[in-house]
Amino acid sequence: MSLSKTQIKIYRTTDILAVRSLDAALWQEAYTDSFAGMHLWLAKDGAGKLVGYASLKIVDGGSTAFLSKAGVLWSARGQGLQKRFIRVRERRAKELGINNVITYTDNTNLPSINSLISCGYKMYQPARDWGLPFGKTGLYWKKKI
Numbered sequence: 001m002s003l004s005k006t007q008i009k010i011y012r013t014t015d016i017l018a019v020r021s022l023d024a025a026l027w028q029e030a031y032t033d034s035f036a037g038m039h040l041w042l043a044k045d046g047a048g049k050l051v052g053y054a055s056l057k058i059v060d061g062g063s064t065a066f067l068s069k070a071g072v073l074w075s076a077r078g079q080g081l082q083k084r085f086i087r088v089r090e091r092r093a094k095e096l097g098i099n100n101v102i103t104y105t106d107n108t109n110l111p112s113i114n115s116l117i118s119c120g121y122k123m124y125q126p127a128r129d130w131g132l133p134f135g136k137t138g139l140y141w142k143k144k145i
Helices: 016-026 079-096 111-117
Strands: 009-013 039-044 050-059 064-072 098-104 122-124 139-143
Touching: 009 079, 016 039, 016 064, 039 079, 039 111, 050 079, 064 079, 079 098, 079 111, 098 111
Parallel strands: 064 098
Antiparallel strands: 009 039, 039 050, 050 064, 098 139, 122 139
8 A cells, every 4th residue: 555645644752662663663683772862753654553763863962963763664665754754853953953964874775875865965984983783884974954
């Protein structure tokens, strides 16, 4: 079943358990995050089913926003939800007075890479490698907002 963008609603949440549940369902690896202290969003389809989540972490003493984990169920992919999650997190960073945003992707995650590029992110090399889980090779991204 294909969903339209208007059928999917994104909202801020403090429901860490719902975010963790989606995280576990979406990521086959045992790489999980506590999500404590992060800004969180959930997405629901028109029937009220959770179809995605995103998180934002403030780092570097409050000067930088890190687009932490995000995920979208297969049934809701291809609807621009990842880009919407990027934009909503950027808006929150602006509200907090932050204009530096960073993130990373696995170097094989083409949908996320394309979403970041289309939202204006540029690759960069941080001063130190962030140590991605499971020895994966990552690409680092940043944007001034």
